Amino acid sequence: MEIYLDANATTPVLPQAAQAALQALAQDFGNPSSVHSTGLKARALMDTARARAQRLLDTGAGRLLFVSGATEGIQTAVLSALTALRGRSDVQWLLYGATEHKAVPEALKHWNRLLDLGLEIKAIPVDTDGRHDLAFIREHAPRTGLICTMAANNETGVVSDLAGIEAALSALAGYWMVDGVQALGKLPMKLAASRIDYAPFSGHKLYAPKGIGLLYVREGAPFTPLMAGGGQEGALRSGTENMSGIAALGAVLAALEDGQSFRSAAELTRYRDALAAALREAFPGLVFNAPLAHVLPTTLNFAVPGLSSRLLQDLFDAADVRVSGGSACSAAKAAPSFVLEAMGLPHWQAAGAVRLSIGPAATAEFIAEACARIRACGESLRQNCLSPQDNAPTVGDGITRFMLDGACCYLLADAAAKRCLLIDPQPEQVSRLVQALGCQDYPLAAILSTSGDDAHRQAREILHADLPAALLPAGETDALGWPVGAGAIELGARRLVRRPTAEGQVLLLGAGDEAQFAFGEVPVAMLAPHTLAAPTHDDAALFATRALQREDAEPIQLDGMQLAAFVATHPGALLVDVREPYEQFLTHTPELPGVELQAMPISRLLNAIEPWLAEQRPLLFFCRSGNRSRQAAQALARLGHGQAFTLAGGLALMPGNVVHV
Numbered sequence: 001m002e003i004y005l006d007a008n009a010t011t012p013v014l015p016q017a018a019q020a021a022l023q024a025l026a027q028d029f030g031n032p033s034s035v036h037s038t039g040l041k042a043r044a045l046m047d048t049a050r051a052r053a054q055r056l057l058d059t060g061a062g063r064l065l066f067v068s069g070a071t072e073g074i075q076t077a078v079l080s081a082l083t084a085l086r087g088r089s090d091v092q093w094l095l096y097g098a099t100e101h102k103a104v105p106e107a108l109k110h111w112n113r114l115l116d117l118g119l120e121i122k123a124i125p126v127d128t129d130g131r132h133d134l135a136f137i138r139e140h141a142p143r144t145g146l147i148c149t150m151a152a153n154n155e156t157g158v159v160s161d162l163a164g165i166e167a168a169l170s171a172l173a174g175y176w177m178v179d180g181v182q183a184l185g186k187l188p189m190k191l192a193a194s195r196i197d198y199a200p201f202s203g204h205k206l207y208a209p210k211g212i213g214l215l216y217v218r219e220g221a222p223f224t225p226l227m228a229g230g231g232q233e234g235a236l237r238s239g240t241e242n243m244s245g246i247a248a249l250g251a252v253l254a255a256l257e258d259g260q261s262f263r264s265a266a267e268l269t270r271y272r273d274a275l276a277a278a279l280r281e282a283f284p285g286l287v288f289n290a291p292l293a294h295v296l297p298t299t300l301n302f303a304v305p306g307l308s309s310r311l312l313q314d315l316f317d318a319a320d321v322r323v324s325g326g327s328a329c330s331a332a333k334a335a336p337s338f339v340l341e342a343m344g345l346p347h348w349q350a351a352g353a354v355r356l357s358i359g360p361a362a363t364a365e366f367i368a369e370a371c372a373r374i375r376a377c378g379e380s381l382r383q384n385c386l387s388p389q390d391n392a393p394t395v396g397d398g399i400t401r402f403m404l405d406g407a408c409c410y411l412l413a414d415a416a417a418k419r420c421l422l423i424d425p426q427p428e429q430v431s432r433l434v435q436a437l438g439c440q441d442y443p444l445a446a447i448l449s450t451s452g453d454d455a456h457r458q459a460r461e462i463l464h465a466d467l468p469a470a471l472l473p474a475g476e477t478d479a480l481g482w483p484v485g486a487g488a489i490e491l492g493a494r495r496l497v498r499r500p501t502a503e504g505q506v507l508l509l510g511a512g513d514e515a516q517f518a519f520g521e522v523p524v525a526m527l528a529p530h531t532l533a534a535p536t537h538d539d540a541a542l543f544a545t546r547a548l549q550r551e552d553a554e555p556i557q558l559d560g561m562q563l564a565a566f567v568a569t570h571p572g573a574l575l576v577d578v579r580e581p582y583e584q585f586l587t588h589t590p591e592l593p594g595v596e597l598q599a600m601p602i603s604r605l606l607n608a609i610e611p612w613l614a615e616q617r618p619l620l621f622f623c624r625s626g627n628r629s630r631q632a633a634q635a636l637a638r639l640g641h642g643q644a645f646t647l648a649g650g651l652a653l654m655p656g657n658v659v660h661v
């Protein structure tokens with residue numbers, strides 16, 4: 001069962017809301033502008049939904065329009081306010097909170113340019129708790145045309161001090177917009193009693209479908225329609241209404257009013273505290289990125305020293321727990337969260353942030369299961385030497401690759417000889433390497449650099465400072481870390497020798513005459529036919545190159561539906577799970593009857609390439625999303641494997657009866 005903890009991105013549709021939407025689609029499908037009874041029925045449904053929203057938000061004599069979502073509400077509010085500012089020489093600024101959703105500053109820039117107002121757009125600073133600088137607001141208010149301050153933040157859940165902001169706005173020249181998206185259903189809002197001019201809301205953040213939202217406009221606040229046409233919504237927002245969306249939103253608002261489906265703030269706080277306790281237990285050293293006393297009881301934003309946001313997201317996903325890094329919009333990019341940066345948090349916290357958010361319809365059973373899964377994630381880290389504390393010992397053998405911004409560091413270990421060595425470590429990787437070396441507990445024979453890069457030297461120095469003496473290399477070394485006077489470094493059955501190059505050195509690892517691996521910037525001419533060159537940088541995810549390879553070879557993509565046919569036609573195939581051990585620990589092993597399974601994490605792929613190339617057995621790679629397995633299959637195909645397959649779309653798209661994750 002999936003545990004969905006990403007409610008600030010979007011929520012599922014409440015069953016009664018889905019039911020109401022279906023009814024509006026199939027039975028009560030009228031156009032509320034029609035005067036016959038089918039139309040009248042639709043109008044009545046719309047009026048009822050609006051009346052509920054008016055009661056819940058205490059809109060008084062203000063207007064409440066149905067719009068497509070918060071982004072449209074924000075555009076309409078900004079257009080309305082900015083249109084009213086034309087010709088006013090007393091205003092100079094448009095202000096927005098530095099942690100506002102991107103829709104707000106982008107709308108300000110867009111309409112300021114289109115209306116040719118030439119106003120200066122300024123971000124209101126926030127403190128480390130994420131709260132607005134009230135002195136800044138007070139100082140700028142007399143020359144501000146529009147100020148935008150969200151009610152609660154989508155990434156951190158930080159609740160704004162709206163009363164404090166209102167007090168600071170006593171001399172405001174223009175208008176005030178409050179983005180209420182994350183507050184709806186979680187915080188009481190009494191709009192007419194405040195001086196808020198505009199407040200947009202979005203249905204899909206509170207169990208209604210995507211494509212429906214609300215915009216509150218205070219009585220007397222200026223209004224310019226974004227859409228002109230048939231005159232719907234009193235000509236303020238033309239276009240035939242999204243009736244299924246309105247019906248569903250109406251059902252959600254009814255649930256809010258009857259108090260049955262949603263938990264109270266006190267109950268949600270208990271849930272949040274339970275989740276926070278499970279997180280602290282699973283990830284010792286975890287820090288919350290905003291003080292819990294100031295955040296919605298439905299949001300937790302945190303970072304764990306030494307663990308990237310990406311790793312934590314993969315870990316949660318393996319446990320079938322959906323969370324997000326920073327905010328959903330930035331999930332595709334590895335950029336640090338601008339919200340956390342605006343709060344002045346250290347880079348590692350802003351770059352390593354994970355957001356966990358629940359909806360107010362969460363139940364005690366759901367929270368208990370979420371806590372159990374979070375604890376299992378912690379256990380997976382301990383078993384796989386990634387926990388900040390209490391890691392179990394591990395057996396290190398073969399080559400493990402550690403990546404940092406495209407640069408590759410290699411840890412070579414020999415379990416029988418209990419020796420290991422490091423190639424090209426970076427200073428930022430040291431804590432992770434110290435952890436890995438501590439878990440396997442083999443002394444390092446050397447810490448080598450292939451290029452003489454200063455970063456490698458720095459990493460060597462920090463490792464010398466941080467590692468227990470028992471694990472450190474003994475004796476004097478040269479500038480590249482090579483033991484002075486040594487012709488070779490013995491690593492169990494294999495030995496490492498070096499060849500000087502113009503930049504530094506190439507390190508050759510092997511047992512016989514022909515090296516199995518070459519590390520460093522290796523000229524192709526230097527490579528024996530079967531030697532695999534392990535790159536120093538691998539942005540293109542090549543993993544290894546060799547003298548003879550087929551540059552244009554492509555892996556064969558399979559989808560879930562082709563699996564049965566694949567098994568029938570490739571009886572000797574090997575199914576290769578390239579996910580990392582901390583992911584594999586959390587999920588059931590996929591079952592593909594009759595097919596042998598091998599776990600070969602992408603970080604250890606180098607070890608398997610040569611045996612697989614020699615064997616030429618059909619290989620079907622899979623991972624969570626299909627990305628890593630495609631890279632692995634591509635590498636094998638390029639290096640000369642004739643039957644490298646990848647499961648496109650990964651486990652996420654597998655039919656449930658074939659693979660249970």
Ligand code: PLP
Nearest residue numbers: 069070071101154179181182202
């Ligand atoms: N404002 C906030 C605070 C949000 O969280 C979001 C959605 O992420 C929006 C605005 C935009 O809402 P929508 O995508 O429904 O237009």
